[in-house]
Amino acid sequence: GQQLNQSPQSMFIQEGEDVSMNCTSSSIFNTWLWYKQDPGEGPVLLIALYKAGELTSNGRLTAQFGITRKDSFLNISASIPSDVGIYFCAGTFQTGANNLFFGTGTRLTVIP
């Protein structure tokens, strides 16, 4: 199946710094979702985006659905140690579609 290209693969940042990661696809997506996964746990939904250009925030997290519908980014402001984890983007071609395609993940490490 299709895989989304997510970058960067990993990041090491100082506590308090802002973080930005993005996801691109060769195909147009209808829905973009951003998840965070801690070791040994399932992914937890952070933000859901449903239309091109949509900008949505959830606390210190902000995500945008790209205008071309082929990309999305996630920003984390003022990072804290508990932000450590793997962040995945995911998308569907259409609402109700069975296939939720996942990005390759961005592993975030926050140095206190």
Added chain:
Amino acid sequence: GAVVSQHPSRVICKSGTSVKIECRSLDFQATTMFWYRQFPKQSLMLMATSNEGSKATYEQGVEKDKFLINHASLTLSTLTVTSAHPEDSSFYICSARDPIPGQDKEKLFFGSGTQLSVL
């Protein structure tokens, strides 16, 4: 958000035995649930779509006789790994779709995963 409960969180079994993993939607009804597999440091790969009251739909390359899926109610789907072998060792995660009433939107929520280790 909606809660998806998965059990057990970890299981160790001998080669040749079968293992059942349960996935429950606790505060919503899920006509469709999904089963994913994740290898260490890799992304999630969809294995199959579980449909309440009908047969599951398997992704290409996933053996339906190996990974039995039953979705007997609107809140429960089970995945049984039959005659497990060491190569079946992996992290298995279920998810369920929670549609937002009256809107053409939905969200997908995940269980906490099951780490299967086959000796």
